[in-house]
Amino acid sequence: MSVGAGRLTNMRTLLDLVLPLECAGCGVPGENWCSWCSRALYVPPVTVRPRVDPGVPCWALGTYSGPRRNGVIAMKERGRRSVARPLGRALAEAIGHLRDAGEIDPPELASLVLVCAPTRARAARARGGDPVLRCARIAAEELAPETVLVPELLRMSGGARDSVGLSAGQRQHNVAGRIEAVGVCRPRADTGRPRTSTHTVLLLDDVVTTGATLAESARVLVEFGIPLAGALVVASA
Ligand SMILES: [Zn+2]
Numbered sequence: 001m002s003v004g005a006g007r008l009t010n011m012r013t014l015l016d017l018v019l020p021l022e023c024a025g026c027g028v029p030g031e032n033w034c035s036w037c038s039r040a041l042y043v044p045p046v047t048v049r050p051r052v053d054p055g056v057p058c059w060a061l062g063t064y065s066g067p068r069r070n071g072v073i074a075m076k077e078r079g080r081r082s083v084a085r086p087l088g089r090a091l092a093e094a095i096g097h098l099r100d101a102g103e104i105d106p107p108e109l110a111s112l113v114l115v116c117a118p119t120r121a122r123a124a125r126a127r128g129g130d131p132v133l134r135c136a137r138i139a140a141e142e143l144a145p146e147t148v149l150v151p152e153l154l155r156m157s158g159g160a161r162d163s164v165g166l167s168a169g170q171r172q173h174n175v176a177g178r179i180e181a182v183g184v185c186r187p188r189a190d191t192g193r194p195r196t197s198t199h200t201v202l203l204l205d206d207v208v209t210t211g212a213t214l215a216e217s218a219r220v221l222v223e224f225g226i227p228l229a230g231a232l233v234v235a236s237a
Contacts, residue, residue: 024074024083025067033086037067041090044097048236050211051168054218056228060236068235075131088138110200113149117205117217118156171212179216203231
């Protein structure tokens with residue numbers, strides 16, 4: 001083997017290490033996200049009822065299993081940003097299904113606003129940005145030419161712990177009062193009514209477990225007079 005060929009092999013090995021080309025949903029080699037896993041994602045969303053009621057309808061692409069679970073873990077824990085593409089596309093497809101089913105308004109009646117449930121800032125930084133926000137932006141792109149807003153409205157303030165291993169009650173306590181709205185004016189106290197709006201606001205998250213984060217996010221949005229149509233998540237655990 002020539003020195004040049006050896007270098008090329010080393011480079012390939014390095015690239016394989018950096019970019020292991022295997023499906024993040026099932027591990028099949030050769031592609032980032034295979035067609036089988038795509039079919040598992042692009043399905044009509046199902047209604048879920050988390051233990052902590054967010055007070056609005058909640059839909060998931062399916063259970064936290066198979067390609068949905070593997071995809072979320074690859075994106076959140078292993079930093080595979082490219083997985084946001086199929087997940088974002090699946091969320092856009094799900095929004096289409098919800099519109100077809102009459103669950104949310106069509107674009108000609110109300111413009112769509114996607115609000116991401118907040119993640120702990122430090123966790124998001126460690127993962128190289130908020131993966132849910134990335135999915136939401138891709139979902140918005142997929143819905144073009146419709147204009148979909150993805151404002152960063154909600155933030156998790158300091159003090160919230162990683163929720164892994166916490167019970168429903170502990171999770172609720174963990175996020176209670178720790179989610180805040182940024183860049184939104186408080187509604188005038190004298191009306192107390194939701195603002196009239198021609199927007200469909202959907203709350204997005206990757207996984208709903210107990211519903212504590214969705215419920216607290218919904219509470220904050222409603223407090224600010226933002227009419228929330230529902231919550232859509234990739235998977236329900
Ligand atoms: Zn696959």
